[in-house]
Amino acid sequence: xxxxxxxxxxxxxxxxxxxxxxxxxxxxxxxxxxxxxxxxxxxxxxxxxxxxxxxxxxxxxxxxxxxxxxxxxxxxxxxxxxxxxxxxxxxxxxxxxxxxxxxxxxxxxxxxxxxxxxxxxxxxxxxxxxxxxxxxxxxxxxxxxxxxxxxxxxxxxxxxxxxxxxxxxxxxxxxxxxxxxxxxxxxxxxxxxxxxxxxxxxxxxxxxxxxxxxxxxxxxxxxxxxxxxxxxxxxxxxxxxxxxxxxxxxxxxxxxxxxxxxxxxxxxxxxxxxxxxxxxxxxxxxxxxxxxxxxxx
Numbered sequence: 001x002x003x004x005x006x007x008x009x010x011x012x013x014x015x016x017x018x019x020x021x022x023x024x025x026x027x028x029x030x031x032x033x034x035x036x037x038x039x040x041x042x043x044x045x046x047x048x049x050x051x052x053x054x055x056x057x058x059x060x061x062x063x064x065x066x067x068x069x070x071x072x073x074x075x076x077x078x079x080x081x082x083x084x085x086x087x088x089x090x091x092x093x094x095x096x097x098x099x100x101x102x103x104x105x106x107x108x109x110x111x112x113x114x115x116x117x118x119x120x121x122x123x124x125x126x127x128x129x130x131x132x133x134x135x136x137x138x139x140x141x142x143x144x145x146x147x148x149x150x151x152x153x154x155x156x157x158x159x160x161x162x163x164x165x166x167x168x169x170x171x172x173x174x175x176x177x178x179x180x181x182x183x184x185x186x187x188x189x190x191x192x193x194x195x196x197x198x199x200x201x202x203x204x205x206x207x208x209x210x211x212x213x214x215x216x217x218x219x220x221x222x223x224x225x226x227x228x229x230x231x232x233x234x235x236x237x238x239x240x241x242x243x244x245x246x247x248x249x250x251x252x253x254x255x256x257x258x259x260x261x262x263x264x265x266x267x268x269x270x271x272x273x274x275x276x277x278x279x280x281x282x283x284x285x286x287x288x289x290x291x292x293x294x295x296x297x
Contacts, residue, residue: 006040007068009033010048010057014065015092017054040064066139069094070275076119077278090121093282096136097145098129099195101163101267103224104241106145109289113282120282128198133270142275143282151270158271158287161294162264167205167257168245169237174255176234182257188214193230193238196222201239205263228254239263243293266297 012022013033023030041048048061057065073091097106102124114120125135129147136144137152151157169177177190187210192202197220206213219236221227227238228245232253240254242262248254269286271279 002043002064003036003040004068006036006043007064008072009036010040010061011065011068011072013037013049013055014057014062015069019055063139066094070142070278073120073278074275077117077280091119092121092123093143093279094123094125094141095143095145095282096125096127096132096141098132098147099126099222099224100165100241100244101129101145102126104163104243105289105293106286109282109285112285112289116281116285128196129265129267130200131198136270136272143269143271143279145286146268146270147265148270149266149268151268154274155270155272156276158269158283159297160267160269160287160290161297162266164242164295165201165205165239165263165265166242166245166249167202167237167261167263168231168240168249168254169257170232170234171252171255173231173234173237174257178257184210184213188216191217191219191236193221193227193236194218195224195227196220201263201265205239205261208263209258209261264295267294 008026009022012025013019016022016025019030019033019037023033026033037049044060044064046060047058048064050056050058069092073093076091110122114122125132125141127135129145132144133146133148133152135141136146136155145160149157149159173190178186180186187206194202202218203215219230221230224241224244228240228248230236231238231240232248237257245254249256267290269283269290271283276283
């Protein structure tokens, strides 16, 4: 059996990035943290921490640290259920989500969950909605907002609804690049915006509305807010989440490239069954917030 204090020291080092910061978090000396890591590495027979700035973990170290954090989170949930105060401090809860969901509707859900379960501290990994489930499959997160309906082994998938996107641009951009209307030929020349190399929303919208269109020139902007700012500034056109551009569309700062041509992305909340009890407050908040802001599936 592995020592709880040694595992806690490992998790603190990998989360904080140094032995000194881990010691401060745990309320012990740096020497004590070093001794715990040395003993744990001797116990498992292999290195767990790669010393550096910041310190990082070996594959085994990262796996043990995730296990330690998951166990601490489950213990906090169990003690609360029987009326005991959880251990002091906050317990990291690792989730994956796409940037648009994080900006458009997920933050209020996190705030509601944290109010209901004050011991939670969220650690959010941002990835494309078509790839966020991979983090759950690898065991690096315990839940994910994803566009994948089929959950990994040991997980459940809960339908959340559809995040609606509109292809939008500024009025000046429309006048400059589409003086004779939005056509496949004009779209092949007009610059668009792309979040990153995984982003397929613009090409998906083009295919659904115009069939095969040569890839247009693109600006890569890995930020949801930069997409909106870039569209309003006339940098390019892009697929923007409806909740975030509703006001700009109403005010005329943005206009749709085509009327009545949205693109809906179905979203799911995938959760590890093993960790589901500790995620109950978050799952409830995510489902309630999604029901208010997403389109029905």
